[in-house]
Amino acid sequence: MRGYEEEPLSRAAVLSRLIALFAIPVTAIAVLVARSGQVETIPAVAAVASGLLLALLAVLLAFVSFGSIWVNGYRGGRLACIGLVIGAALLAYPLYTIADGLSYPAIADVTTDVANPPAFRGAVLERQLGENSLVYGGESVALDQLAAYPEIVPVTTDLPPEETHAIALQLMRDRGWRVIAGEKPGEGGLSQIEAVASSPLLGLKSDIAVRIQPQTRGSRVDMRSASRFGSRDFGANAHIVRGYMTELLAATR
Template sequence: MIRRRLYTEERFSPLARWSFRLALFSLPVVALSAVLYRTGLLDFQPAMATLGAGLGLALLAGVLGTVAFFVTWETGWLGIGRAMAAVAIAALVLAGPAAVLARGMMLPRLTDITTDPADPPRFRALTFAHPRDANPLAYPGADAAGLQHLAYPVIKPVDLSATPDEAFNAVLALIQKRKWHILDAVPPRGTRRDGQIEAVAISPLMGFRSDVVIRIRPTPKGARVDARSAARYGGHDLGTNAQRIESLMTDLTAERRRR
């Protein structure tokens, strides 16, 4: 008598398969948006649309992967590993943007931050290198100043017991250390001319550009340093301009204390 073995085909969860595929596909979409924007092949709005599509794919992959995990757990179908991988990849893609957006939701919609709202440093060289479709370089005014004071009370000028030339050189060294693209650097000239540095700061991942101007003004006790940072595109800087100014001023103060 011939004994026959019965083979039962194990079913692979379609949800697990598709969640994993979507999660993998979201990675090059997000990376492509950053690469194309940094290289200038995409403008801001198309780049944001591409980034949004990549994040949307990651979110969908995470939802499908979560559902697929429970389905495979209950039914015994194959695919639980891919479902878990899809959720892990989605979490990796979404964690950074989610943290930034969550923080930004608690902050006012500002794109231009300065240490001196009453007399903000003015852009000069950047007016000739500013894209037409970018945010205006003119300071937004008293309403923005009031919102800034409530959200970022620590954003203030720095008074140094140093000559204007020493303050100018210290600021210039910190900007070079940060690898900002310097467009103009005018040293101070006694009491006749303020020192001023204009630069473009580029975010490390997406390459978002912010226009920065720093003014060095003589005082009876030394020099006062004021800074201004303005997001080039978008209606909300998510707190990045305030972080940039606070970091620069903190490092400047620490640098002068070591001398």
């Protein structure tokens, strides 16, 4: 009877570890390229997806090798475990994000004023072919948003529009957003600031518009955040609006 060390080495186990190790630099480089902003969104996302597909392949091959080890007594259990662990680690955060995001509505445009959302002006020059339209989606998007995010509402302050504008602009800069338009309050006191926010991991961009209107006493601030890519934002734009408006409310008290 042949000893364990003489049994054939599972080819699936070898491939699992090899592909998992290769997936690490592929994914890392793709993420860095995506965050750099030097590559268009679709190719950058495709590059990241290729690394994750390699990780998924490594996981599948690990399970195939476990089967051959169990049935045929092949060697390679440790190699398969390495491939499984690395592949699962690379896939963990994306899978969690997708699973969590599926609980949110399939929208990519969130605003505090669904009846009259701030209209993008500066962002028109930023959008590229193949990216989302800047035209608001209308009643269907509004109803989905109101059902999912009832807390997304305007902020009212006791400060005049000029002061509110200055605070709103500074908060954008403090968050590291790239301001692309920041017209000061005009004769009627109305003003709008536009900026671009990037997601922490992949640097996916959302266009931001903050509109400030004079009230009988103080100002009303409305906000809109719209993803440049994808029909579903997995809750990202609501998170942007909620966080910013909370900070603005605290800063203008």
